[in-house]
Amino acid sequence: MTKRFALGIFDDEDVLMHAIENVRAAGVKIYEVFTPFPIHGIDDALGIERSRLPIAAFFYGCCGLAFALWMQIYMLGFDWPMIIGGKPHIALPAFIPVSFELTVFFTCHGMVITFYTISKLYPRWRTPVLDVRSTDDKFVMAIEINESTDLNNLSKLLRENGASEVNEKEMTKN
Amino acid sequence: MQHVSPVREPLVTGGKSYHDVTQDVCRQVEAAPNVRWMAALSVALFFLGVFLYSVYRTLWYGIGEWGLNKTVGWAWDITNFVWWVGIGHAGTLISAVLLLFRQKWRSSINRAAEAMTIFAVICAAMFPVLHMGRPWLAYWVFPLQNTFGSLWVNFNSPLLWDVFAISTYFTVSLVFWYTGLVPDFATIRDRAKGPIAKVAYSLLSMGWTGSAKHWSRYETVSLILAGVSTPLVLSVHTIVSMDFATSVVPGWHTTIFPPYFVAGAIFSGFAMVLTLMLITRVVFKLEDYITMEHIALMNKIMMITGSIVGVAYITEFFIAWYSQVEFEQYAFINRATGPYWWAYWSMMTCNVITPQLVWIRKVRYSIPLTFVLSIIVNIGMWFERFVIIVTSLHRDYLPSSWVMFSPTIIDIGIYVGTLGLFFTLFLLFAKFFPVVNMAEVKTVLKYTVDNGPTYTGHDPHHDLIHKPTTHGVPATAPVNYNKHD
Numbered sequence: 001m002t003k004r005f006a007l008g009i010f011d012d013e014d015v016l017m018h019a020i021e022n023v024r025a026a027g028v029k030i031y032e033v034f035t036p037f038p039i040h041g042i043d044d045a046l047g048i049e050r051s052r053l054p055i056a057a058f059f060y061g062c063c064g065l066a067f068a069l070w071m072q073i074y075m076l077g078f079d080w081p082m083i084i085g086g087k088p089h090i091a092l093p094a095f096i097p098v099s100f101e102l103t104v105f106f107t108c109h110g111m112v113i114t115f116y117t118i119s120k121l122y123p124r125w126r127t128p129v130l131d132v133r134s135t136d137d138k139f140v141m142a143i144e145i146n147e148s149t150d151l152n153n154l155s156k157l158l159r160e161n162g163a164s165e166v167n168e169k170e171m172t173k174n
Numbered sequence: 175m176q177h178v179s180p181v182r183e184p185l186v187t188g189g190k191s192y193h194d195v196t197q198d199v200c201r202q203v204e205a206a207p208n209v210r211w212m213a214a215l216s217v218a219l220f221f222l223g224v225f226l227y228s229v230y231r232t233l234w235y236g237i238g239e240w241g242l243n244k245t246v247g248w249a250w251d252i253t254n255f256v257w258w259v260g261i262g263h264a265g266t267l268i269s270a271v272l273l274l275f276r277q278k279w280r281s282s283i284n285r286a287a288e289a290m291t292i293f294a295v296i297c298a299a300m301f302p303v304l305h306m307g308r309p310w311l312a313y314w315v316f317p318l319q320n321t322f323g324s325l326w327v328n329f330n331s332p333l334l335w336d337v338f339a340i341s342t343y344f345t346v347s348l349v350f351w352y353t354g355l356v357p358d359f360a361t362i363r364d365r366a367k368g369p370i371a372k373v374a375y376s377l378l379s380m381g382w383t384g385s386a387k388h389w390s391r392y393e394t395v396s397l398i399l400a401g402v403s404t405p406l407v408l409s410v411h412t413i414v415s416m417d418f419a420t421s422v423v424p425g426w427h428t429t430i431f432p433p434y435f436v437a438g439a440i441f442s443g444f445a446m447v448l449t450l451m452l453i454t455r456v457v458f459k460l461e462d463y464i465t466m467e468h469i470a471l472m473n474k475i476m477m478i479t480g481s482i483v484g485v486a487y488i489t490e491f492f493i494a495w496y497s498q499v500e501f502e503q504y505a506f507i508n509r510a511t512g513p514y515w516w517a518y519w520s521m522m523t524c525n526v527i528t529p530q531l532v533w534i535r536k537v538r539y540s541i542p543l544t545f546v547l548s549i550i551v552n553i554g555m556w557f558e559r560f561v562i563i564v565t566s567l568h569r570d571y572l573p574s575s576w577v578m579f580s581p582t583i584i585d586i587g588i589y590v591g592t593l594g595l596f597f598t599l600f601l602l603f604a605k606f607f608p609v610v611n612m613a614e615v616k617t618v619l620k621y622t623v624d625n626g627p628t629y630t631g632h633d634p635h636h637d638l639i640h641k642p643t644t645h646g647v648p649a650t651a652p653v654n655y656n657k658h659d
Contacts, residue, residue, distance in 0.1 A: 035384055035389065037613040105341075105342040115391055115392075121356070125373055126373070127363065136364065137192035137616075
């Protein structure tokens, strides 16, 4: 599916931040903003919801802890009980290190895998980018356009809010 | 907007713009390999060859090739293991602990330090695997169902805790490092000229476009990874120290070991980061990013942790006397005055006395002195592990089994060889990956740079910002940080 975009190119993140507020206030829907680095407060300006990744991370951590305790208690307590160093079969204090490590292991990997999955990031042969300068030093605001869009007005709005260029680009999304 | 006191030193000097950062970091990646890099790589590969040969001897003839004997069952192998693991810790410290403490100066050095962590852990892992004698059965350390019946690993043993600690530490550090690399790979991908580079960096960057939503999640992920890596890094060396502390060997059976080992790890890790950074900044012309201020700050951390280690040495001695345990007292007197006195006093000189020179401002800000100091600390920390391990084992409870340990050529070969492995990996990393985290440096650029990309009066957009053309948007928000206000 081919989509057409108007790209407002900004040179400074503070100008961009104000432009986002003004463009949204003017009732224009911003498709996406591409920046070379994270900008604090941009999520609020764009109305991006707070990520639920921390909740997922906590859940993964709980799974890790439960798995580690189950594994150790089952293996040393029931499946092959052995007395080692005079400790009881289920020597919980001795199980703390492994339980801690597996909690961290599950938290990290679970969260990172979730991050890559929900962000649809995976190795690919070629990556289409709307403007290659957005990974270098430019801040790009992409607005989806269709037949009914008044390009002149949109361009004027972007320029008035500090865009140094306004471009048009087509991109095929697969 | 953040306001930074003018008293603070700028984190990046030279009045860089965002594009300059990209240029400066990508220059190395995009240029053809130069002669100095090739020469350094050849030396590293030679030592890697030494490593492979020594490993071949060890595996083919068995660990009889090592200088181990009836009481010194652990010697160079575990010394090197603990030394390498310790070195690894600084990377995670810089990337995780300093991130949590909002220490912005970490941005320019965290990438290389994390890479150092990963390569150091790889080197460290070689030793426990090799000292098994039959590394092809190394998977036995994992709790896997086996064909002999349900015999499981011993979860009461600190050696098994190590397996979990090191493998968790390695994989988590790797993921943390790689996730941080993805946006920078995207930058290189978008600049790449050749078809191979385009495809390679496209694969590596996983389709990163820098959308605001991704950045928002990325920051959340970094923060949580830092939050869990911080206790993780402390736990790893604590557990390594428990390999010793839970035994009954005089000189090992000490409750001070966990904090003392952690401090020692940070100490040696920062020394290694300094060694590498001092070379990297000159070779890659990154003086504007890794500034004297960075070096001084790392020096201070090294000095503080060195002092903690010094206190730990004295505490051990005091407790040996105070405990009234004859064997414990003997172990410590033997360390200082016995046949290995030279190792003990090398350790004391390198780790306790020389780092105190950092109190002197001139030393802290001197590149040659810092470089020498960092090497001395690395040597000292190696001796610390040697002293703990060999001096405690060579004279145990039974005087009839007292022996001296001397390393064989294979012992030395494996140790020197891991240095080759480490530097091979580091050189490859420095050539093909961005050494400085571009995205993060760009975030600190604006309010800490001299004459950086801040807006000044003559800028054409300046007026527009103060008088927004759309109603409903406050015009009061400050636009930029002006370093003079």
